[in-house]
Amino acid sequence: MQNSKPTSKMFLDIVGELRSIIREEGIETGGKLPSERELAERLQAGRSTIREALRSLELLGLIETRRGEGTFLADFRKHQLVEVLAAFIMQHPDSVSDVQETRSIHEKAAIITVCQDTELRRLPVWDSLLAKIDVDGEILREDLVREMIVATGNRLSLKIWFLLKQYSKVPFEEMTKSDENEIVKRLLNYLSEGDVISTLAAYSEWIELVESERGERRK
Amino acid sequence: MQNSKPTSKMFLDIVGELRSIIREEGIETGGKLPSERELAERLQAGRSTIREALRSLELLGLIETRRGEGTFLADFRKHQLVEVLAAFIMQHPDSVSDVQETRSIHEKAAIITVCQDTELRRLPVWDSLLAKIDVDGEILREDLVREMIVATGNRLSLKIWFLLKQYSKVPFEEMTKSDENEIVKRLLNYLSEGDVISTLAAYSEWIELVESERGERRK
DNA sequence: TGATGAAAAGTGGTCTGACCACTCCTGTCT
DNA sequence: AGACAGGAGTGGTCAGACCACTTTTCATCA
Numbered sequence: 001m002q003n004s005k006p007t008s009k010m011f012l013d014i015v016g017e018l019r020s021i022i023r024e025e026g027i028e029t030g031g032k033l034p035s036e037r038e039l040a041e042r043l044q045a046g047r048s049t050i051r052e053a054l055r056s057l058e059l060l061g062l063i064e065t066r067r068g069e070g071t072f073l074a075d076f077r078k079h080q081l082v083e084v085l086a087a088f089i090m091q092h093p094d095s096v097s098d099v100q101e102t103r104s105i106h107e108k109a110a111i112i113t114v115c116q117d118t119e120l121r122r123l124p125v126w127d128s129l130l131a132k133i134d135v136d137g138e139i140l141r142e143d144l145v146r147e148m149i150v151a152t153g154n155r156l157s158l159k160i161w162f163l164l165k166q167y168s169k170v171p172f173e174e175m176t177k178s179d180e181n182e183i184v185k186r187l188l189n190y191l192s193e194g195d196v197i198s199t200l201a202a203y204s205e206w207i208e209l210v211e212s213e214r215g216e217r218r219k
Numbered sequence: 220m221q222n223s224k225p226t227s228k229m230f231l232d233i234v235g236e237l238r239s240i241i242r243e244e245g246i247e248t249g250g251k252l253p254s255e256r257e258l259a260e261r262l263q264a265g266r267s268t269i270r271e272a273l274r275s276l277e278l279l280g281l282i283e284t285r286r287g288e289g290t291f292l293a294d295f296r297k298h299q300l301v302e303v304l305a306a307f308i309m310q311h312p313d314s315v316s317d318v319q320e321t322r323s324i325h326e327k328a329a330i331i332t333v334c335q336d337t338e339l340r341r342l343p344v345w346d347s348l349l350a351k352i353d354v355d356g357e358i359l360r361e362d363l364v365r366e367m368i369v370a371t372g373n374r375l376s377l378k379i380w381f382l383l384k385q386y387s388k389v390p391f392e393e394m395t396k397s398d399e400n401e402i403v404k405r406l407l408n409y410l411s412e413g414d415v416i417s418t419l420a421a422y423s424e425w426i427e428l429v430e431s432e433r434g435e436r437r438k
Numbered sequence: 439t440g441a442t443g444a445a446a447a448g449t450g451g452t453c454t455g456a457c458c459a460c461t462c463c464t465g466t467c468t
Numbered sequence: 469a470g471a472c473a474g475g476a477g478t479g480g481t482c483a484g485a486c487c488a489c490t491t492t493t494c495a496t497c498a
Contacts, residue, residue: 066479070461105376155317
């Protein structure tokens with residue numbers, strides 16, 4: 001069908017065709033895709049071309065291939081993508097700040113949404129997180145923010161956030177210090193009261209604290 | 220060197236090797252990479268393997284290839300990655316409302332940023348838009364919002380917004396009605412005063428008006 | 439001499455066929 | 469019934485062959 005135009009990238013068409021196949025056959029995360037040889041036949045293309053498309057998606061972390069077994073629809077969290085992009089893209093200082101900024105946009109939006117919804121801000125998960133601070137003496141910043149976005153129910157925002165988080169190879173993995181715990185507790189309290197302004201202020205305070213600490217450590 | 224382990228993905232090694240080559244040879248944005256055949260020889264790999272690595276980087280938007288000419292280092296800011304991911308993400312039908320909401324997140328964030336920056340909120344572009352309403356009697360919602368995001372200087376956010384706009388099936392090509400003009404004028408006035416709350420309120424009012432009109436027309 | 443244009447060289451795009459290494463299933467043999 | 473060997477299926481890689489396109493070269497012609 002598309003053979004009429006041998007010009008322009010065919011492997012990009014293949015990527016699109018793969019999308020269709022995944023959708024039409026209802027392949028779920030972790031599900032198996034047709035073999036390379038079968039795809040080549042179905043899409044009327046050489047196996048090399050199919051492979052170029054598959055390898056692209058693999059580098060993006062969208063699919064996963066296992067020799068001897070097959071090709072599978074991957075889970076986002078695998079992200080081979082991060083390492084490569086981090087290496088390539090992070091050379092551009094502009095992009096780095098954009099990524100940070102954009103991630104923050106999604107985080108703040110989640111806070112606002114949760115704060116303004118009486119249902120959401122009374123979710124038991126917030127109490128759980130508070131309890132976790134007291135018990136473990138610490139809390140992952142990533143966990144708190146993720147739960148916020150999850151609570152909003154906006155899956156797209158969640159995925160974008162997840163991506164951005166990986167982009168900014170930010171050491172989200174650090175534990176919170178005692179100073180931070182105090183801020184987080186305040187943030188969660190404001191949240192339960194639906195005080196948008198104060199919650200956002202606490203959030204900003206938190207971010208600044210973490211950033212400044214990171215700056216110190218760099219020296 | 221890496222030939223010692225024929226197991227595990229070699230094309231990933233190639234991606235790394237390419238990075239080294241780019242760095243060592245000081246290839247700048249827009250510069251030309253060695254040809255596929257030369258790379259194959261230098262890296263002791265088949266041309267297909269080299270191509271798999273190159274195609275991956277191309278899908279990521281990191282390189283650009285032109286038939287008959289060669290392979291070139293692309294401008295990272297193109298963020299082709301976002302498009303590909305978006306295409307995959309969007310196949311979930313239940314994400315339609317997510318798209319609308321996420322787009323709104325970016326629009327509101329831009330409004331807030333512009334409002335809180337005395338430099339940005341006094342940009343001549345806002346007066347131009349106000350004048351445009353008086354002259355043409357109308358203004359494209361798309362234009363206003365775009366200018367807002369452009370003003371923030373966050374290219375990534377702009378890119379994401381642009382994508383989301385395309386994916387929300389209903390294009391916003393409609394012109395504003397007289398009712399809307401009044402709201403837009405108020406919005407721009409609040410903006411110039413740096414009144415975040417009121418500006419956001421006007422924005423919400425505007426959105427609701429447009430949505431309700433669209434709802435009417437559907438019937 | 440200078441301009442023109444055809445041939446050659448270089449490059450990405452694609453296909454085919456052939457191996458290899460690995461995994462999984464199957465059926466036979468003990 | 470269990471263990472094991474073999475085959476089938478799959479991804480990983482390579483080599484070679486065309487094709488389409490661009491750039492360069494260089495011989496030809498005015």
